[in-house]
Amino acid sequence: MSYRIVGKKTPYVDAVDKVTGRAKYTDDLRLHHPLRVKIVRSPYANARIVGIDLSAARAVEGVVDFVVGADFRHTFGVLPISKDEPAMAKERVRYVGEPVVAIIAESERAAVQASRLVRVNYEVLKPHLDPQKSLNESTDLIHPELGKKNNLHKSVNQSFGDVVAGLRSADVVVEHQFEFESVTHAFTEPHATQVEWEGENLTVYSATQVPHYLHRALAEVLELPMHRLRVVKPHLGGGFGGKSDPFPHEMIAVKAALKTGRNIRLAFEREEVFYSHHGRHPTKISMKLGVSRDAGIQALDGYMLIDGGAYGSFGVVTTYYNGVLLQGPYNVPNINFHCDRVYTNKPMCGAMRGHGGVNPRFASEVLFDEACVRLKIDPCEMRLKHFHQPNSKTINEFRITSVGIHHGLRNAMAASGWSQKYQKLPFGKGIGVACGFFISGSALPIHWNEMPQSTVRLGIDYDGGVSLYSGASDIGQGSNTMLAQMAAEVLGLPMTMIKVLAADTRHCPIDYGSYSSRVTFMAGNAARNAAIRMRRQLLEAACQLLECEAPIPTPPGEPENFFRQGGRPPDYGALYLGANPNYEDGYLFVDEKIVAPDGREVKYLDAVRKALDFQGALQSKGGYVSPKMGGSFKGAGAGLSPSYSYTAFISEVTVDPATGFVKVDRVTCAHDYGQALNPLAVEGQLQGSIHMGLGQALMEGMRYDDGAVQNASLLEYKIPSPFEMPEVVIVPGSGDECEGPFGAKEVGEGALAPFIPSVANAIYDAVGVRLYSVPLTPDKVLEALRQHAGGAHAP
């Protein structure tokens, strides 16, 4: 079926505001007479706070008040099972950059001047910086209040099948240790929060991916009823997971508003963004892969040690995702993984694009490549034989629906000239393959509840414009555009008639925000549901004008169609018509008209006004509820998703054996995103994933010295420039996802992970050395070449 809007190159709905400078980001808002807040941070990684002397700071003209740790009673954390973080340090600091004192002043200058006069007396302690040592530490723990016997935050161990037997049956067993530096999101907009009084209530404008989580955390930590707080996300300058937690500075800003009765403005300096971090965990992996010539990967055994930094953040989820995302994209009958997340005295790590799945993917794809080389089998052909099949189940009981990677990889092979190049290029030039797999939203919520995962509300009034209310956050990925497309398509209206009002906790239905690649699948489905319900109301009015019987809507189908394995009763009747529900009713909604099967037409606006005669206001709502899925073992919910994306990458590199310098020349990418709702956005997400993956592959890393970030600037933490970006060729690799809205699934995250090992595998093809430490910097390439010297492939 072809559509008018869905599937067409659609400019982002906020693009004009963004190219004209009209788009307001959090720090662009101009509130009435705001006070400014400046945070004084810990210079030590591990220390006891002995005393704080504010007298000199207080004397600065313009200083109004302070916020300190003692102002807060409750700790918080994005996960209800891991609320270990104070809004501000109380008796001790646990990382360099932890907030200790906040100055509230009439001007930024006064706040900055006072910040230099705050005297904090610390008793400095020996920091725990090495994750392995920290894991074995039994005294002077980072979180003694948690009552644990060491600094382990979370440990997950899952085992399926018989790994020992699987390894024994394999034709070749490959194993290695891997190491990964931490990488950070490096979004261009630094964190910012403003707080505005409205009567007795407070509106918090913040650069957040999840207004709802912030809303909850603020209410708890500030001890206010939720209805007194409203959280609004203005335009957001990039997130990538790094703005999905509630943050200390957001609590500080609200506390400052409460203490002073004034509006508050707070914005980070870039250096503070690095302290705040929440990026990808530094990781050590020890992995073993048993591969058989005919049956592919027979066994995978992995141990992951991830360095969480000082607090929990999303770390429990990261710990699971390090293992559970290894169950794809291949059938692996025997798998065992163990992941430990350990506290250290460093800025905390959390969710970052490809959450938890990126580093283990590197390990498994590099080992798989090595096994194929040893078995003398083409690594593409080997992969092609062992991908998941559509409508199947993995060993850990993930429900697999659509799988497009088979023809995706074939397309990538053809477009890259794989078979003419692999193992045939001159020394220094190489080609490599790697594949991956990712969720389209998590089936289970962080806060256990029975609500739909996503709800969208539509309203139409006399002018005929459609207001679409959604709690999902457009963080630059284009979710507002996607939501508008849903309504415009179903209602036959131009995009300009849909106004998306999103990410405002007062006006929008609750939504779990923008992370885990959930928005298109879940909020998109909710929007489609809501639009269909609106269509029915308009159709009834149109039929009255045409003096004919309105068609009886297609029933939503039997509950078991959505709740395939039983599960909770579908009492969402008024809300939920199913995943990607049908709306064929015999009528055509097009060009602001409703066309009957006999060719007679009703103008859209006439139908709206007829409907208003009876209702006064036209409203509809729609939701998304994922089917009941998954096994019943402990941790079975982790990684469960109503649908998975698949990616195949073929990368071509040039390696200079004299300098060790690696240049990625060309990347061919096939990503199974189902149907592309907006090719502009799909391409943009894939190109962006490659850019971020390239940074981690070749150059990015948080460098610490004694726990202090040494490269806390965008000059020293270098991300790829236009000159490092390879040529990107995107080839088709997807089909229809029957449960995704208009057939769509994830595209924003999954492609990042396999890109990195595709580069490493290409380096091997180029110069015959394997690299096990990421980023793949020239010094490591040179060292590997030196060790390899004398080998068959060396110069």
Added chain:
Amino acid sequence: MDKESTDKEMIVTLQVNGLTVRRFVPATMTLVEYLREELGLTGTKKGCDVGDCGCCTVLADGDPVLSCLALAVDFQGREITTIEGLAKGQELHPVQRAFVDEGGLQCGYCTPAMVLNAVALLNHQANPSAQEIKECISGTICRCTGYTKIEESIALAADRQRGQK
């Protein structure tokens, strides 16, 4: 500078988007602060305040300048163009139009700078090479797009502008 001179205030008169503006500000005020805080021209973004990210780029006599590294007072007598000064009424500048049509933006935070970089390039070079396009945006960081669609947008704007001539 000693404390007294950093606190010294003075009248700074600038030409911004064709308008003469005058403010009594600290002599050390940067151009980005002057534009954002004094004039409310928040289209100019502050991403790092130390000249690394390029998001604060504006044009001074047609050339890109990092407004976070520039003192407002040094720009007296020069014509400043910010992102707010490009469109003619409702009609977008061809570079702005191309960024919209080609999806040369995602989060939009670097977009004003990218657009202004491109405007400066196309004013000097109507038919830029791929290399020149990369060079013109290489001082500004974009974390969303991988630069590909930004480069395509600039190439499209160049094509369209030449077509109009």
